[in-house]
Amino acid sequence: MKNKLNILLLSSFFLALILTIWVYYQTTSRVGDIxxxxxxxxxxxxxxxxxxxxxxxxxxxxxxxxxxxxxxxxxxxxxxxxxxxxxxxxxxxxxxxxxxxxxxxxxxxxxxxxxxxxxxxxxxxxxxxxxxxxxxxxxxxxxxxxxxxxxxxxxxxxxxxxxxx
Known part of the structure; x- marks a missing residue:
């Protein structure tokens, strides 16, 4: 049970990290900016x-x-x-x-x-x-x-x- 919880927490962390990077990229570099x-x-x-x-x-x-x-x-x-x-x-x-x-x-x-x-x-x-x-x-x-x-x-x-x- 403890291993499943650790895997869930680790995957949640990586998902949050990826979402944070994606949001940062979207707000700092818009397609078409001059x-x-x-x-x-x-x-x-x-x-x-x-x-x-x-x-x-x-x-x-x-x-x-x-x-x-x-x-x-x-x-x-x-x-x-x-x-x-x-x-x-x-x-x-x-x-x-x-x-x-x-x-x-x-x-x-x-x-x-x-x-x-x-x-x-x-x-x-x-x-x-x-x-x-x-x-x-x-x-x-x-x-x-x-x-x-x-x-x-x-x-x-x-x-x-x-x-x-």
Whole structure:
């Protein structure tokens, strides 16, 4: 009887240890977080709360005038770019509580959703155009203005950007 109790206690201890490690991991490393990278990020851009950057759709982060205004402003800035392939360019970045943007990350795929690379000058020019947008409105939760992630996608077809969403 004593051996069974010891085995039960030992297995309970290991289970508690594993659960503690799992909970710690889940709370400290969320998939999709964009951490500051001194090699590519502007050191002047700061999140207001590093531990609490939410998704834009859960708190209402948007652009003044909505998606239509983003398209209108960006089309003029990137209308004359030529690409060597069709596909999608996705920018993910942070809109902080001060309505500033930073920590841009980009992913490109071809029409078959396989990773590819577009002209790096075009990628840089699109990012600079997004950075120049001044109508960002940080989202709120219970009257608290929060940092959030935002995503912009560019559809490239016939060597031109045909849609922004």
């Amino acid at each position: 951490s500051f990278d001194k090699n590519i990020d502007n050191s002047e851009f700061n999140a207001c709360n590093e531990d609490r950057i939410t998704q834009y759709y859960s708190i209402g982060t948007n652009y003044q005038g909505g998606e239509k205004a983003i398209k209108k402003e960006l089309k003029g800035l990137i209308n004359n770019l030529n690409f060597n392939d069709s596909g999608f360019i996705t920018y993910r970045f942070v809109v902080n509580c001060k309505n500033k943007t930073g920590r841009f990350r980009v992913k490109t795929v071809n029409s078959n959703l396989k990773e590819n690379t577009f002209n790096s000058d075009n990628i840089k020019r699109i990012q600079e155009s997004i950075e120049s947008l001044k109508g960002w409105k940080a989202g709120k939760r219970k009257d608290e203005i929060l940092d959030s992630y935002y995503v912009l996608n560019f559809k490239v077809q016939n060597n031109k950007i045909v849609d922004i969403f």
